[in-house]
Amino acid sequence: MVAFDVMAGAIQPMTGYRERVIDDELDELLADLGAVSLEGPKGIGKTATAERRGKTIVRLDDPTVVEVIQAQPDRLVAGTPPIVIDEWQRFPSSWDLVRRAVDADSSAGRFILTGSATPIQTPTHSGAGRIVPIRMRPLSLPERGVETPTVSLAEMLDGGAPIAGTTAVGLEDYVAEIVAGGFPGMRHRSPRARRAAVDGYLERIIDTDLPELGVGIRSPRTLRRWLAAYAAATATTTSYDKIRDAATPAEDDKPAKTTTIGYRNALERIWVLDPVPAWSPSPNHLSRLKASPKHNLADPALAARLVDADERTLLAGHGPDLLPYDGTFLGQLFESLAALSIRVFAQASEASVTHYRDRNGRHEIDFIVGRNHREILGIEVKLSATVNDRDVRHLLWLREQPGAVVVDMVIVTTGSHAYRRADGVAVVPLALLGP
Numbered sequence: 001m002v003a004f005d006v007m008a009g010a011i012q013p014m015t016g017y018r019e020r021v022i023d024d025e026l027d028e029l030l031a032d033l034g035a036v037s038l039e040g041p042k043g044i045g046k047t048a049t050a051e052r053r054g055k056t057i058v059r060l061d062d063p064t065v066v067e068v069i070q071a072q073p074d075r076l077v078a079g080t081p082p083i084v085i086d087e088w089q090r091f092p093s094s095w096d097l098v099r100r101a102v103d104a105d106s107s108a109g110r111f112i113l114t115g116s117a118t119p120i121q122t123p124t125h126s127g128a129g130r131i132v133p134i135r136m137r138p139l140s141l142p143e144r145g146v147e148t149p150t151v152s153l154a155e156m157l158d159g160g161a162p163i164a165g166t167t168a169v170g171l172e173d174y175v176a177e178i179v180a181g182g183f184p185g186m187r188h189r190s191p192r193a194r195r196a197a198v199d200g201y202l203e204r205i206i207d208t209d210l211p212e213l214g215v216g217i218r219s220p221r222t223l224r225r226w227l228a229a230y231a232a233a234t235a236t237t238t239s240y241d242k243i244r245d246a247a248t249p250a251e252d253d254k255p256a257k258t259t260t261i262g263y264r265n266a267l268e269r270i271w272v273l274d275p276v277p278a279w280s281p282s283p284n285h286l287s288r289l290k291a292s293p294k295h296n297l298a299d300p301a302l303a304a305r306l307v308d309a310d311e312r313t314l315l316a317g318h319g320p321d322l323l324p325y326d327g328t329f330l331g332q333l334f335e336s337l338a339a340l341s342i343r344v345f346a347q348a349s350e351a352s353v354t355h356y357r358d359r360n361g362r363h364e365i366d367f368i369v370g371r372n373h374r375e376i377l378g379i380e381v382k383l384s385a386t387v388n389d390r391d392v393r394h395l396l397w398l399r400e401q402p403g404a405v406v407v408d409m410v411i412v413t414t415g416s417h418a419y420r421r422a423d424g425v426a427v428v429p430l431a432l433l434g435p
Contacts, residue, residue: 017048018184020143021344021435022136026053026112030082033132034102035111037088039118040136041271041298042209043183043201046114047086049136054084054112060094061087069094077101081110088113095131102130117213117270137274138182138299140341142434146177149434151418153345156408156426157369157377165418169431171385174414175311178333181301182340191310198305202227205272215266222248222255226263230273230295231303232322235332235339235366237292237357240264246322274298276339279354279368294355300336309333331383335366338381338412338430342367345435351377356398363394375405381430385415392425399424 029036030053038046051057056079060066069076069091076085076097088094098111113131142149150165179194180187186197206220217223229246244260267273275293297303304310307320309329319329339353346353346369356365370376378395395409409425418428 017052018139018143018145020045020049020136021140021348022049022134025348026134029132029134030109030112032108034106034108035098035113035131037113037115037131037133038136039115039133039271041138042116042204043185044136044138044298045184046116046136047084048184050084050086050112050114053109054082055080056083057086058083059086060090066091073097077111081107082112083110084112084114086114087116089115089117089119092119099130106130117209119213135347137340137344139184139187140182140344141177141337141431142341143344144177144182144187146173147431150432151426151428152434153342153369153377154349154435156410157349157351157371157375159407161408161426163418163420163426163428165429165432167416167429167431169429170416171383171414172311172315174334174337174430175314175330178300178314178330178337179304179309179311181299183299183301186301195305198301202302202306205267205270209270210266213266213269215262218259219255223263226255226260227267228306228320229322231297231306232320232325232329233295234297234300234303234329235294235335236323236325237294238323239292242323243295272298272302274343276353276355276367279356279365292357294339296336296339299340300333303336304333328383334383334414334430335381338379339367341430341433342369342379345433348435363397365394365398374403375407377408377410378406379410379412381412382414384413387411387413387415387421387425387427392421392423395425396423 026036026049038050040046058065058076073093076094077083085094085098098113102110141147147167147169151163152161155161186194189197206217206223210217225247226243229243232246233243240260244254248254264273274296276296277293278291309319314330314333317328317330319325325332343353349371351369351371354368356368365378366381367379368376369379378398380391380395382391391411399406399409411425411427412430412433413427415427415429418432420426
């Protein structure tokens with residue numbers, strides 16, 4: 001398979017591609033749909049995944065290509081399918097051009113769009129049913145080659161999954177993966193080069209990506225500090241007012257709430273923020289539900305860098321002073337690392353990922369994975385190699401609640417063995433969990 005620039009005709013062999021969980025989903029959908037759109041933050045491999053399937057490649061991050069398309073828009077949808085339109089948001093009219101092309105010819109597998117932002121002025125809902133969005137995230141642990149999984153999330157959703165396996169992956173390895181991140185182009189660099197690459201990534205978001213979307217950033221410094229405070233709140237439901245106060249602790253003239261909400265909305269539109277929504281059971285038998293999302297960045301490596309955390313400081317138990325937190329900051333980042341893998345696996349099973357926390361905080365479940373409102377898989381994450389009865393109390397409570405069928409219960413750990421406890425709770429090292 002080779003990729004080429006439809007304008008320049010340059011041949012570029014594609015080598016070193018690592019199989020992704022999303023590959024099967026993408027192939028299944030392309031077999032029946034005229035167009036799909038791969039969506040996610042920059043640098044996670046959307047282009048490489050799309051180009052493996054493309055026969056015609058249109059790269060809209062090249063200003064020359066955009067200039068030619070603007071002069072003759074029909075060129076965008078001309079060529080041998082599948083036609084890959086890379087970074088489609090740089091020419092927002094491409095969405096409607098593809099939609100009309102699919103309306104005229106709905107043959108399967110005609111277009112793959114990739115995008116790292118949603119333009120404000122583009123009504124993407126107008127492509128509903130013709131251009132199907134597919135969310136793509138950074139590399140999960142199995143996609144990084146960390147370990148061969150032995151426990152399937154899909155089988156746990158079906159009930160009665162075998163729980164077994166042993167791994168040599170330990171705490172230091174998980175910390176290394178948190179810092180290395182799941183961006184394919186960054187993770188294998190030297191530590192110093194990787195830090196510089198992540199810094200450049202974050203600076204580009206503030207200085208280029210958001211302004212290109214028409215988002216006015218009056219104070220890049222304040223936005224950077226807000227991002228650091230948000231990173232410190234990883235895997236918590238800290239209020240946005242507290243995040244704002246933490247970002248500007250010594251300033252009387254704090255940014256308006258509308259300003260910080262604007263930050264949040266813009267960063268979600270470029271998929272840099274990836275919060276875990278609250279579980280909304282139906283029927284609403286859990287009346288004391290607290291509906292705040294859990295804060296989460298696209299990759300815990302971004303959170304670690306934003307607060308200047310590295311392997312040494314994390315293993316020493318140090319964390320940012322921006323916000324108070326329970327436990328350790330490493331525990332929060334480990335949960336975020338688990339969230340990344342669990343969401344990749346759940347998507348493959350057409351399942352949603354949410355969290356549960358009641359208003360008084362007496363009961364909390366880190367992740368609720370389910371294909372519908374009734375049949376759910378409860379997952380708790382623990383930064384420990386061992387599990388005791390206290391650790392499983394929330395999962396056992398959930399199992400006893402009326403109105404929801406708990407198909408399985410899991411504690412994700414840093415341990416070495418996967419096994420099932422006598423009370424039915426599965427104990428699974430994160431490295432052994434797979435799709």
